[in-house]
Amino acid sequence: MKTCFISGITGQDGAYLARLLLDKGYTVHGGFRRISQAETVRLDKLGILSDVQLHEFDLADANNIFRTIGKVQAHEFYNLAAQSFVGASWEVPVYTSDVNAMGVLRILDSLRTLAPETRFYQASTSEMFGQVAEVPQRESTPFLPRSPYGVSKVFGHFITRNYRESFGMHASSGILFNHESPLRGTEFVTRKITLALARLARGGSEPCVLGNLDAKRDWGFAGDYVEGMWRMLQQDTPGDYVLATGVSLTVRDFANFVAEALGMKLDWNGVGIVEYAIDRKSGKRVIEVSERFFRPAEVDLLLGDPSKAAKVLGWKPRVSVQQLAEMMARADYEDLG
Incomplete structure (x- = not known):
């Protein structure tokens, strides 16, 4: 039986991923930000709250990250935690950068020290493409971010690649285009x-x-996209993958x-x-x-090319944007x- 850790488990993607991994027989641990009361409504809605083990987990606290990683010793680590609202990133740019950029580095360095065999997934984003250099956007498209959020995510993406190349870690990034669901936050x-x-x-x-x-955005269903995350960590060789529908509206x-x-x-x-x-x-x-x-x-236009994910991972979205709406x-x- 595999053990996984999902940072940001109380969010939209974390809840869907937790359900997927529970269905696959994983022991699921999850991290939530240190607040007065954990917001577990999404886990409740999916009926899995009692099936996951929750830990206080703060991407701004290196000691907390280090201790949690040492305690859980997960086979797979999915970093989904972030300050994820693009609009707010102009109001809290320093916090956004500390969490979304340095937080990834804190996790990676703790894993390198305590659990180097753990497979790591980083939640990258289509917002990194920003003022797009080409249409559609693929794994090789240059990043030209247009927000503090996008800039912070570029750092997280590249430091993941750097630790993969420098230390041989099984570290992959999913460049996910907009993915939504009934569990999406009301600010989106x-x-x-x-x-x-x-x-x-x-x-x-x-x-x-x-x-x-x-x-214009390339919208898909979050429940489809979490399967792509899991598939990335099942590959013998780590890498970066665009997950998208290939349709922009x-x-x-x-x-x-x-x-x-x-x-x-x-x-x-x-x-x-x-x-x-x-x-x-x-x-x-x-x-x-x-x-x-x-x-x-x-950011005027985002349109993803998921052909690499289809070819290597065997992944494709099932829900159309009209069905999603x-x-x-x-x-x-x-x-x-």
């Missing part, structure tokens, strides 16, 4: 849309206020899919900052635009009932 744009439109479908009156409707497109799933039909009016959408059936103004939700430096919208609508 997809869940913000599904929750706001579900409230409107339930009789609410407050419109969903968004930023750049023309931003605008925020506006995603909102249309959500509206359709909830029985709405959106009519769009205006351009840019004055654009808005009205539900044709109810006449309600359901989406508005506000400058306060625009990023200081925007419907899944999330229905989950929020039912939860509000």
Whole structure:
């Protein structure tokens, strides 16, 4: 029986990965940030809270990391913990960098000292591509990040590669494009849309206020992507892999899919900052635009090429973006009932 450790286990990806590994017979340990009360709602929703062993784990605390790694001695370590909200990274850039960059180094160096045979997964991100140098983006595409979050993740990605090449560690990075689910935090744009439109479908009156409707993203289902993480650590040779759907759509497109799933039909009016959408059936103004939700430096287009993951890992996404939008919208609508 294998033992694994998942930092950030209480997050969206951590919960789905924990369920996957439990189903595969792993003993699952997980780390959560030191706060007054662990937020275990996602583990509860998946019905696995009592099946995992939780540890206080703080990427900013080297001693805490060192002691936990020495205690657990996991066969596989999945680093999913991060300050993961791009918008917030401009407000807390130093914290974001310490956690997302130096936190990875603290883990890697502790593993090198205490458990060098442990296989390590680093959660990299498509935000590293930023002002993209080519379309689609693949493992060899240069990184041109446009946020403190993206910059911090580039460090985490390269220090993972450096420890792999310097010390022979089985350390891999998954460059994951946007992956969502009903467990996504409400501050992220997809869940913000599904929750706001579900409230409107339930009789609410407050419109969903968004930023750049023309931003294009490659959206997939988080439950699909965690299988790719696991597959990376089952390979004889470590490496870096893009996980994506290969389809890119605008925020506006995603909102249309959500509206359709909830029985709405959106009519769009205006351009840019004055654009808005009205539900044709109810006449309600359901989406508005506000400058306060625009990023200081925007990432306009992300589109991944997952061909390496398909060829080497045998991985491919199962859920389309339209199915994802419907899944999330229905989950929020039912939860509000």
